[in-house]
Amino acid sequence: MALIPLIATSELPDGTGREVVAVGKIFAVYREGDNYHVLDGICPHAGGPLGKGTLQAGVVTCPWHGWQFHVDSGQHCLSTEICTARWPAEIEDGMICIRLEQPE
Ligand code: FES
Numbered sequence: 001m002a003l004i005p006l007i008a009t010s011e012l013p014d015g016t017g018r019e020v021v022a023v024g025k026i027f028a029v030y031r032e033g034d035n036y037h038v039l040d041g042i043c044p045h046a047g048g049p050l051g052k053g054t055l056q057a058g059v060v061t062c063p064w065h066g067w068q069f070h071v072d073s074g075q076h077c078l079s080t081e082i083c084t085a086r087w088p089a090e091i092e093d094g095m096i097c098i099r100l101e102q103p104e
Contacts, residue, residue, distance in 0.1 A: 005095040006038065012096070017060060017071075019051030029089070029096055030055050030071045036089035036096045037071040044084050 006020045006029050017030040019041050026041035028051035039060075041051045048064030059077060061068050068077040069084055076082035087098040 001099040001101055003090065003092060003097045004100050005092070005097045007096050008094050009036070009091060009096055010094065012036075015055055017051050017053060017055050019049055023100060027051065027087075027098070028053075028060070030060065032058060032071070035072075036091065038087045038089050038096070038098050039069065039071060039074050040085040043067060044082060050084070 004022050006022055006027055007018055012018055012029060012031045014031055014033055017028055020027045020029050028039045028041040030037045039050055041049060043050050043062045045065060045067045048062045050060055050062055053060040053062050058071055059068050060071050070077065074084040074086035090097045
């Protein structure tokens with residue numbers, strides 16, 4: 001699996017998130033101290049930009065209609081049946097990266 005760099009750790013202040021486009025996908029990348037989390041950037045409710053949501057105490061709030069997700073798991077805060085995709089974040093040369101199948 002290819003290691004895909006998303007954003008430099010230095011570009012992501014503590015307690016914030018960022019929308020990042022890579023390999024034709026939109027990702028939401030978050031930082032909590034030295035912990036980094038990567039979710040699908042498209043909200044499963046109606047396609048809102050999860051990377052532009054507000055991050056507080058490990059929970060991101062979608063800016064469109066307020067659905068909330070735990071950034072460490074992708075789990076919806078109220079429904080156990082809703083979970084958005086997540087990828088383990090790896091730090092390589094100061095970059096937040098994820099592993100993905102090599103794009104065709
Ligand atoms: S699109 Fe995210 S809460 Fe509606």
